Amino acid sequence: MRPERRFEQFFLLALLGFSLLLSSGQTQAGPPLPIDPTDFGLVFVNSAEEARGTARIQRAVSAGARMDRFPLYWNNIEIQRGRFEWSRHDAAIRANEAQGLETLALLLSTSAYYYPSTHPAPNVGSGRPASSIAEPLPSLPDRQPCAEGMRPPGALNEPIFADGTDRPAPGKGINPANPWARFVEEAVNRYRPGGSAGLNVRHWEIWNEPDLCHFWSSTPRQYARLLKVAYLVIKQADPQATVIWGGLAHYGNRDFLEGLVQALREDPMAATYNGFFDAAASHQYSDVTQGQVYTQRVRRALTGTGWENKAVWITESGVPVCGDAIGPPCPDAHRANSEGQAAYIWQNVAYTRLANGGPIFHFQLHDDCGNEARSAPPADAFGLVSNEGDHPCVPHRAQPRLAYSAYQLAARYFPQTQVLWDDTQEGVRRVAFYHPATRERRILVWMTGDSSGIARVPATAAQGRRIGVDGSYQDMTPVNGEYQIPLPGSTNMRRSGSATYIGGLPYLLIERDAQPPTTTLALKTLSELEFEVTWQASDLGSGLLDVSLWMQIDDGKWQRWLGDLPAEGDTAAEGTAGHRYRFALLATDGAGNALTTPIAQAELSLGAKPRQLPNRLYLPLMDR
Template sequence: MLWGRRIRLWSRFAWVLVVLMGLSSASGASSDPPPVRAYLPVVGRAIPPSPPHAVAFGLDFVTSDDVLAGERRFAHAISTGAWLDRWPFYWARIEVAPGVFDWNRIDQAVIGDVAHGFSVNAILMIPPGFYLIGPCPLEPIEVIRVGRRPSAADLAKLPPGSDCTTPRDLEQPVFSDGTDWPGPGKSINPNNPWARFVYETVQRYKPGGVLAQQQGWPPGVGIRYWEMWNEPDLPFFWNGDVQHYARLLKVGYLATYQADPSAEVLFGGLSNVGAPGGRPTWLNDTLNLIAADPDPALRDAMRWYFTIHARHNYSWAWATWSFVNQDSALLASYGLFKPIWVNESGVPACDDYPGPPCNTNPAYHANLEEQAAFTIQNAVYAIYGGATAVFHFQFYDDCGDTAWGMYRNPASAPCHNQHPDPDTPRPLYNAYQVVTANFGDAEGLWWQRPGGTQEWIAFYRPSTRQRVLALWARYYQPETAQVPAVGPSALLVDQTGAAMTIYPVNGFYTLQLPAATNRLTGTNDGSAPIGGRPYLLIESDTQPPNVLVAPLPPTSPPEIILAWIGSDPGSGIDRYQIWVNLDGGPLFLWQETRAISAIFYGTPGHTYGFAIRPLDRAGNWAPVPTQPQVTTAVR
């Protein structure tokens, strides 16, 4: 009987939703945004915003054991607004002989980061030659020296069948008792070199660890983020198979957990390189192997052997959203809901030393203004997609293969030291400051593409009660954007950080969006890989939200199903009041709710009227209703 009642209620509710959705699509009088749409290269589909989350910002290589940052470099890094620093702990440099560890350079770099308020995203990678599963034509230290961004020539140095990355004895038990189960008082199996290296490293650098005690750091200060390799889907960094990587991830997690159960373990950040140079199914292949773990109880207790997923993207800004969205959906298909970090992203500069001339059409590059535009667009796509951390690769050019840096090298650098303006920021520095200043608590509101040629992505900032609308042209012609106002004025911010107050005319802001110019990276849909110069339109929402209530039939059973849809383009809906009257009398407040439906139980022989009053997140209430919006008689 109860089950049959539920079926009747749900069937009525489904009918109400169908009617409500039809009314919503037919309504054209509101100035609210049209239904949110994001267009994939081939297909368009509705894109809901990500759940609310705080966003962290990071840089790759503020300091490292390669280049120990001094006070000037740290001061520049602090001024960007970032607080995470990602750099590699090369095993081959640390364990100089079996069981002999040289921590000196790593200690210095970690101490520098901690002293300047940076948290370290430490990448554990590259075994010493005496621990390689082999065969390898190069010593691992030579692989390290090839460069941080591999080229086709780099990959060609690793012949088929070689393995210069996989440590031996990964299949050995993690612990000396012959099991993989962590537990109090257990010791690491010395016959598993990777397990021992990870454990010793985490023990040294964790909060309360060896270095923290030596330095007298307060509780909680130390390294919490441990990444198991860099770009394992790229043969240059991991030319072993996925089975060995899945085992490396598991062993690394278990050793980390034994040393510091509160640590976060990152899946090795995946590249944006497709086949044949990359292995685009790497995440799914690894998850398939973890799903088949012979000890599912251990797998589930240890959170599938990672707590954060990491992803990289370069040169095509929109692809950042695509990768984050695809990876999030793939994780969810396994029942996994994990934070996603974009812990490498950027585009190298041309027409600025040490980059190539732009007129030589260097693939995947951008001029300085385009590089700055990418910085904002990449972050907007990442954050709207749900990324909880966004990093720029890299902070200085250092000894990379081209002009990656937010800063140019100083004249004293060991390489790339001939710039006429040494130790100065590129324009992307200001763009990155715009991002860190405006998106740390930004929550996705909606995404539109007016005419398919403009990008509008809106966020709400709870801390300031403001809407931040990022917008730019998607193609190679200028655009005129007409944005409905949600307040009496707005702050217009460009990618340099320059800001001016503007005012709506007849309820709209009119903005000129410059055309996109970059053509050095191919896209699937003909849009520019980096849109035109982006702007942020920042407003305080002063307008009340709207609501559309589904109609009720003239007569109803005692169980009256109410349904409605609220809309607020400026800050989003916070909650609703439901008002009721009896037999034409005055409306009274029945309840407040964040739901978009309710069931009211009436008495036969009476007529009931209902009105919905929405409140937006900026604190704007719709007027107190004086008349019902829908009415029905209970038979």
């Protein structure tokens, strides 16, 4: 399997004319709602090249997808020089919006009229660092070792605006000598809210996998120019739009990411214009840990730029299936069995969110034509659902796989959650999320190896619910303060010649947090009048919201001595001889459970040895 060809077959379908036109007589949708990093999307729900009808769109909406990653192939739109054909795209996006599915518009594929004969070096800046960057930049090779592939548009280095500059300003027109700038402006002015098509596109991804020769046969610096042109044009037309750089594959040209960031930093306009991107994007397949590894890689590359806190969208992720009616027999390199594909969905959420990545797009809703465009099995089976009966590639019964249920449940239980803590104990991976609106702790557990095991989860309520990827559930009561969940081992372990790794089938444990935090205190005498207070607070259910240290002198009133404290720490203080000091640590968690009444946990009388009083129940702090 060659993952780099995922878009190729979709592109070929467009050229071969596998297209159906959706009716444009749909109700106009309202303005799009903000997209949260915890939301979910799907790739290729619909398109102008292969419009498949309302039932398919409804499957995506019913699965819980917020957005469709929707391609706008320039070569299919500018059908003659200066003549743009939008009708099929209008109909497909309108059909999506009529059912509440928003659009991540993907701009790519140079029109044949603007293929360059050579790839000149772009003029993206003077070579000086952006004004907010003071340190010297390392020298990275600005190269793309590509003999062939999708070529960048010609005249890309021409000024963006009609006044001969790259500086946007109200009322400025686009330079007609820069065809990429002109195409981007046409697309945005058509599809933005208030645009000529009456639609509501607010999110734009610029190209696909430019670190692969197949999609970008030029350099990181040339791509930086493409991104800059698109960003400035889009923001001129719609200042509220979100511009995302093209999702990176992270193989092929492994220097591409660092070269791109360097090129952006060196542009003297970058500091003023947000680095020419609102969010980065990354792709991950088959090995579920890539969600954390690749997202962290992007953040490391952005360290020191001032852009390191930007969102990292996952605009493609997934694993194809083996061992069903469509895929080849298992085991097969880069693929997983049906349970493994479902497990990938949940574990991909966990690993990606641990690196603060998202939103997450799954590739893809249906199998479509995959990498090989076969008409009969065995074939690629990336989809949550097999193909419909009239599909040109491997027609089937539009049968949902187990992964469809897993995606649907992920889209129900993981949006609007916060990562609380994670750890691995005896081969069991535990990742805890908290959902503030319901005050629920939602913990994912799975085996990391091929042996079975038992997940032990400290309880924060009198009852919890265990949910499987198929939607089955069991109400559970903790025993001796913990839940015990039997877990199967992985059937998709790493093996020679394959990139696939997925842990064992996961479970989700949900309970409403009803337990207050736990705290402990200790005192140590430093000198005749000086002492040290050490504290620790923990909350495994919803996280700590507030920690405060209280003090009582002799038999007086308890007073809040120190507030807004970290979960653990120490402080030194000096007292007065002849007095007794008592201390208590109070805390409130994210669900509002609180220790509100000071009860002495440690005391000392200056001139005497400190006395440790019985502490409240203490549970060890988890990695946060």
